[in-house]
Amino acid sequence: MPEVHLIQPDGRRVTLDVPVGTSIMQAAVSAGVTGIVAECGGSCMCATCHVYADEAALGKLPPMLPTEHEMLECTASERRPNSRLSCQVKMSEELAGLSFTLPESQ
Amino acid sequence: MTDIAADVPVVDFDPFSDAFLTDPYDYHRQMRDAGPVVHIPRYGILAVARHAEVHAVLNDWQTFISSAGVGLANFRKEKPFRPPSLILEADPPQHTRSRTVLGRILSPKTVQQIRPHFQAEAEALIDRLLEKGTIDGVKELSEAYPLKVFPDAVGLTEEGRENLLAYGDMVFNAFGPNNQLLINAAKRVEPLTDWIMTNCQRRNLRPGGFGDQIYQAVESGELTEAEAPMLVRSFLSAGVDTTVNGIGNALWCLANHPDQWDKLHANPALARPAFEESLRFESSVQTFFRTASRDCELAGVPVRSDTKVLTFLASANRDPRHWENPDVFDIERRATGHMAFGSGIHGCVGQVVARLEGELILSTLARRVKRIEPLGPPVRRLNNTLRALASLPLKFHAA
Numbered sequence: 389m390p391e392v393h394l395i396q397p398d399g400r401r402v403t404l405d406v407p408v409g410t411s412i413m414q415a416a417v418s419a420g421v422t423g424i425v426a427e428c429g430g431s432c433m434c435a436t437c438h439v440y441a442d443e444a445a446l447g448k449l450p451p452m453l454p455t456e457h458e459m460l461e462c463t464a465s466e467r468r469p470n471s472r473l474s475c476q477v478k479m480s481e482e483l484a485g486l487s488f489t490l491p492e493s494q
Numbered sequence: 495m496t497d498i499a500a501d502v503p504v505v506d507f508d509p510f511s512d513a514f515l516t517d518p519y520d521y522h523r524q525m526r527d528a529g530p531v532v533h534i535p536r537y538g539i540l541a542v543a544r545h546a547e548v549h550a551v552l553n554d555w556q557t558f559i560s561s562a563g564v565g566l567a568n569f570r571k572e573k574p575f576r577p578p579s580l581i582l583e584a585d586p587p588q589h590t591r592s593r594t595v596l597g598r599i600l601s602p603k604t605v606q607q608i609r610p611h612f613q614a615e616a617e618a619l620i621d622r623l624l625e626k627g628t629i630d631g632v633k634e635l636s637e638a639y640p641l642k643v644f645p646d647a648v649g650l651t652e653e654g655r656e657n658l659l660a661y662g663d664m665v666f667n668a669f670g671p672n673n674q675l676l677i678n679a680a681k682r683v684e685p686l687t688d689w690i691m692t693n694c695q696r697r698n699l700r701p702g703g704f705g706d707q708i709y710q711a712v713e714s715g716e717l718t719e720a721e722a723p724m725l726v727r728s729f730l731s732a733g734v735d736t737t738v739n740g741i742g743n744a745l746w747c748l749a750n751h752p753d754q755w756d757k758l759h760a761n762p763a764l765a766r767p768a769f770e771e772s773l774r775f776e777s778s779v780q781t782f783f784r785t786a787s788r789d790c791e792l793a794g795v796p797v798r799s800d801t802k803v804l805t806f807l808a809s810a811n812r813d814p815r816h817w818e819n820p821d822v823f824d825i826e827r828r829a830t831g832h833m834a835f836g837s838g839i840h841g842c843v844g845q846v847v848a849r850l851e852g853e854l855i856l857s858t859l860a861r862r863v864k865r866i867e868p869l870g871p872p873v874r875r876l877n878n879t880l881r882a883l884a885s886l887p888l889k890f891h892a893a
Contacts, residue, residue, distance in 0.1 A: 425830075429841065430553075461601070
């Protein structure tokens with residue numbers, strides 16, 4: 389099963405095995421990762437599963453729907469060009485080994 | 495009817511009967527235990543009642559579509575009773591167009607702006623109720639509050655707002671079969687249909703409100719003239735009866751579980767998780783249908799194109815395969831991942847507003863009320879889709 393790494397704001401690193409097709413958010417919530425709240429459970433409605441994609445991941449992520457683009461305007465931590473909602477990023481073989489950094493707050 | 499494989503477990507009860515709707519939980523258990531997918535021959539449909547399969551169906555919008563209707567009727571074969579919703583009963587790309595605009599209007603950012611008004615109204619209402627002491631928790635609280643704050647935010651006239659209750663009741667009954675519940679609800683709503691559509695027009699909506707913002711999206715070219723009133727209609731049909739029952743059910747859960755109420759009273763910051771847990775425990779919206787867009791397989795069961803699949807959201811929320819002690823109401827549980835707002839691209843677009851209303855009512859009650867005393871059993875209002883109360887006699891003891 390491909391892995392991704394989640395990096396906490398303090399630098400701690402959590403590695404998750406994520407089945408292809410499962411969202412990074414779901415995998416993080418199932419593993420009890422703090423820093424991903426995901427109040428809406430993955431409907432792109434709450435902006436509390438915000439992550440920053442690392443450089444290497446940027447070109448490999450699924451394209452952003454307009455709904456995600458809008459919702460990223462509502463994040464608690466600053467929106468950056470590499471901001472994504474992890475509920476909208478489904479795992480693929482391409483993403484294996486890549487990293488996402490969690491924001492200071494959700 | 496579409497053919498359904500003979501080896502799919504059959505359940506022979508009617509999920510829209512009075513007995514089922516009055517107390518669904520044992521039926522839910524029977525369906526979950528029968529298998530991941532069950533067959534309900536009475537309606538020629540398949541159903542899923544476990545968390546994993548409910549989640550799977552709702553998150554595969556390409557296979558399990560909404561444009562053929564999210565009720566029992568298949569719009570590919572039957573004429574819908576009203577013009578289909580442009581968001582609920584639509585697939586991408588139409589759904590994405592509508593959702594983008596509604597999602598922006600109902601976003602967490604907006605909610606920060608409406609919060610002070612919603613808060614002030616919650617406090618004023620609960621102060622009035624505390625003076626009375628003995629109340630009907632449904633009429634005077636769980637209906638009164640959403641009927642005030644949400645239409646205010648939409649920008650609707652003050653007059654005739656109670657029509658929204660009858661309209662919501664009819665819309666949610668209409669996702670079921672044409673049984674007596676629907677016939678009665680449709681009769682009540684018939685004289686109100688004009689009022690609903692008239693109030694979806696821009697001239698009747700306060701400038702700057704949610705309704706007016708939809709028309710602003712027409713000006714910016716994101717929506718067409720024809721789409722705007724239809725999306726305002728979505729606010730009116732989906733925005734009231736759902737939160738009315740969300741709040742009513744939460745009130746009943748807390749009145750009926752004094753140990754949980756004591757926790758909330760001691761720590762009003764638990765209001766948000768308490769509302770979330772009530773949504774899981776007594777889900778306002780119990781069910782939605784999807785329709786198979788092609789021959790496919792669901793949890794190993796072959797599904798023919800055009801088969802209606804009924805998802806039991808409320809049953810997923812009590813599935814022991816997913817939850818620990820699912821039949822225990824525990825406001826300190828992490829209830830995230832419940833299906834009460836649906837899941838996937840059709841997950842409730844108004845859920846941020848719904849959570850705001852629930853949180854504010856519960857936190858205000860927690861601060862001002864020491865004890866909620868039930869003065870008798872609640873009276874249910876049966877609805878084909880909603881878990882609803884007709885009345886809930888309560889006494890509030892001031893803190």
